[in-house]
Each structure stands twice: as structure tokens, then as C-alpha cells.
Amino acid sequence: MPIVDRILMGPGPCNPYPEATEALTRPMLGHLDPVFLDILDETCERLRAVWRTGNPVTLPLSGTGSAGMEAAFVNTVGPGDVVVIGVNGLFGERMCDVAGRCGATVVQVAARWGRPLDPEEVIAAHPHPKLIAAVHAETSTGVRNDIAAVGDGKGDALMLADCVTSLGGIPVAVDDWRVDIAYSGTQKCLGVAPGLAPFTINGQALERRQERPQSWYLDLGMISEYATAKGARKYHHTAPVAMITSLHAGLGAVMAEGLDAALQRHADCGLLLQDGLQKMGLELFAAEGYRLPELTTVVVPDGVDDIAVRSTLLERYGIEIGGGVGPYAGKVWRIGCMGHTARVANVTLLLAALAEILGR
Ligand SMILES: *Cc1c(COP(=O)(O)O)cnc(C)c1O
Numbered sequence: 001m002p003i004v005d006r007i008l009m010g011p012g013p014c015n016p017y018p019e020a021t022e023a024l025t026r027p028m029l030g031h032l033d034p035v036f037l038d039i040l041d042e043t044c045e046r047l048r049a050v051w052r053t054g055n056p057v058t059l060p061l062s063g064t065g066s067a068g069m070e071a072a073f074v075n076t077v078g079p080g081d082v083v084v085i086g087v088n089g090l091f092g093e094r095m096c097d098v099a100g101r102c103g104a105t106v107v108q109v110a111a112r113w114g115r116p117l118d119p120e121e122v123i124a125a126h127p128h129p130k131l132i133a134a135v136h137a138e139t140s141t142g143v144r145n146d147i148a149a150v151g152d153g154k155g156d157a158l159m160l161a162d163c164v165t166s167l168g169g170i171p172v173a174v175d176d177w178r179v180d181i182a183y184s185g186t187q188k189c190l191g192v193a194p195g196l197a198p199f200t201i202n203g204q205a206l207e208r209r210q211e212r213p214q215s216w217y218l219d220l221g222m223i224s225e226y227a228t229a230k231g232a233r234k235y236h237h238t239a240p241v242a243m244i245t246s247l248h249a250g251l252g253a254v255m256a257e258g259l260d261a262a263l264q265r266h267a268d269c270g271l272l273l274q275d276g277l278q279k280m281g282l283e284l285f286a287a288e289g290y291r292l293p294e295l296t297t298v299v300v301p302d303g304v305d306d307i308a309v310r311s312t313l314l315e316r317y318g319i320e321i322g323g324g325v326g327p328y329a330g331k332v333w334r335i336g337c338m339g340h341t342a343r344v345a346n347v348t349l350l351l352a353a354l355a356e357i358l359g360r
Pocket of ligand 1: 012064065066067069091135137138139140162163164165185194
């Protein structure tokens with residue numbers, strides 16, 4: 001089979017930074033090799049910089065973004081704990097599923113898909129929840145939720161933020177926003193292949209964590225004795241050495257560009273794309289003022305065949321975009337501009353390709 005190269009403009013994975021891809025070809029190192037441990041330590045340090053946190057327990061968890069979601073809940077929530085969850089898309093719904101499996105009493109605060117959560121409503125949903133959780137960047141709808149506002153009014157509750165599609169794409173400030181626990185994924189705006197879940201948790205949340213979480217593999221206490229330990233490292237599971245080395249390199253590319261410059265690049269590409277789509281007469285789905293630059297949702301025009309357009313983009317132009325999910329399957333397109341994909345050249349090509357296919 002020939003090697004196929006795509007422009008990945010779906011909801012993830014994105015095209016990885018070339019530095020991240022190159023790192024995957026390096027000779028294997030042992031997971032306790034001092035050379036690898038230096039790479040791991042520096043990866044955690046770089047993650048602290050992109051999360052904007054001083055949390056010592058900041059690390060890449062083994063597994064995709066969903067492993068981060070599961071680790072967040074399983075380590076902090078047990079039977080009977082009250083958890084308030086903001087739900088305005090698929091990933092908010094998933095959080096409710098995961099929290100429910102931990103035995104939590106889930107209080108849902110819903111907003112219509114395509115609209116942001118009302119932070120006041122989330123804060124007021126329960127007088128003393130153990131945890132409040134919300135998705136920062138809802139990848140199912142292209143909407144940004146105001147995490148800082150929820151963090152500001154969280155009271156004694158722990159604040160958990162899903163930053164899978166926000167980290168590296170739009171500003172995230174864990175410490176300033178009073179977020180206690182957050183997770184992300186490598187394949188969205190961080191510009192690395194899928195496989196790791198960057199994770200951060202502060203001291204207050206660690207103090208209130210489950211002593212013996214229901215998951216052995218995702219037990220943060222045991223994982224941090226390897227990943228963020230000073231001095232002697234305790235084996236828990238074999239670290240995904242190649243993936244961590246790749247993340248290290250991808251974050252290195254972001255640092256070399258400058259985090260602010262990388263965020264600006266995402267912002268510029270998103271604006272250019274959204275402007276171009278509207279000039280073509282297409283309707284954006286996410287509410288104005290809350291649109292993510294890194295993930296744009298577009299209403300599939302009446303009479304247009306969703307699947308035919310997406311296959312033509314893939315086959316004729318090598319561009320992948322995503323379809324809608326849940327109630328919006330077949331009704332919206334989801335166009336990602338994340339990581340290394342977030343380049344003007346890609347936006348220009350997609351707009352021209354879409355214009356040609358749609359005859360606009
Ligand atoms: C992609 C995504 C996830 C899940 O990540 P996987 O890497 O697919 O496991 C969770 N939350 C949000 C907001 C996402 O976009």
C-alpha cells in the first residue's frame with residue numbers, strides 16, 4: 001500500500017508538527033534510562049508552561065484524552081459525591097457518564113448545543129458539590145465555555161476542566177482560573193499524534209482525592225511516583241517512551257515559536273476560515289462571540305449531500321473534515337485548524353476546494 005498523506009482538518013487528529021513526527025523515529029530507550037527520564041522531566045516542565053501552572057503533578061498520562069477524563073473523575077470522585085457538570089455537547093454528556101460510573105450523584109446544567117454554558121447557572125446548581133466540571137472547548141459544537149468565570153465562583157468545590165481541544169489552541173491558565181484538575185490530548189491543538197493525555201492536578205485536589213481509586217492503571221498516586229518523582233522512580237507501568245519523546249519535541253516546537261505566537265496563529269487561521277466560509281454564503285453553527293478558532297462548525301446547506309462533499313474533499317484534495325455528531329449528525333461540518341494544520345495555506349486550500357465542490 002502506498003503511504004497516504006492527508007491534510008487533517010477534522011476534529012482531531014491534526015497534522016503533527018514535523019519535529020513531533022521526526023522524534024518517533026529515534027532509537028528506543030528504556031523507560032528508566034536517565035536520558036529518557038531527562039526527556040520526561042522536561043516534557044512535564046513544558047506542559048507546566050502551556051498549562052500555565054506550577055502544579056508539581058503535571059504529566060502526560062498514557063492513553064488518549066478520554067484516559068485524562070477518566071483519570072480526573074476516578075481519582076477525585078466516589079460513591080455519593082455530588083458533581084455538577086455543564087453539558088452543551090457530546091463531551092459534557094460523556095463526563096456525566098464517567099462521573100456516574102464512579103458512583104457520583106450528577107447534577108447536570110444544560111445549555112443548547114451551539115450555545116455556551118451560563119457560568120452563574122453552573123455555580124448555582126448545588127450549594128456544596130464536591131466537584132464542578134465543564135468542557136472548555138466543546139469539539140462537538142465548536143463552542144468555548146467560560147472556565148475562568150466558573151472557577152471564580154466555585155466556592156469550596158474542586159474545579160475540573162476538559163481542555164482537550166483548547167490546550168495549545170486558545171489561552172488556558174490553570175492557576176489564574178482556579179482550575180484544580182485539567183486534562184488534554186496530544187492530537188488536537190498540541191500538534192502531536194494521539195496517545196497521551198497531558199494532565200495537571202493541584203495540591204488541594206490531591207488532598208481530597210480518592211485514596212484507592214477504582215482504576216489501578218489510572219491511579220495518580222502511583223503514576224506520580226514514577227512520572228513526577230524526584231530521585232528514585234517507582235515502576236508502575238511502562239511509559240510510552242516514543243510518544244513522550246514525540247510530545248517533548250512537539251512542545252519544543254511550540255516553545256520555539258513562542259506559546260503566544262502559536263495561539264495567535266490558531267486565532268488568525270480560525271478567523272480567516274470563518275470569514276471565508278461566511279463570504280461563501282455558508283452559515284456558522286456556533287453562537288457568535290463563543291466560536292473556537294481551532295474548531296469551526298458549519299451548517300450543511302439545504303440540498304447538499306454531507307457525505308458526498310466530505311468524500312470528494314478527501315479523495316480529490318486529500319483534505320479530511322469532520323461530520324456532525326449526536327443530534328447534528330449529517331447537519332453540520334466540523335472543520336479543525338489545530339496544531340501544525342493551523343496554517344494559512346491549509347485554510348486557503350480548503351476554502352477553494354469547498355467553493356469548487358459546492359459551486360459557490
Ligand atoms: C477529543 C476529545 C475528547 C476525547 O479525547 P480522545 O483523545 O478521543 O480520547 C474529550 N474531550 C474533548 C472536548 C475532545 O475534543
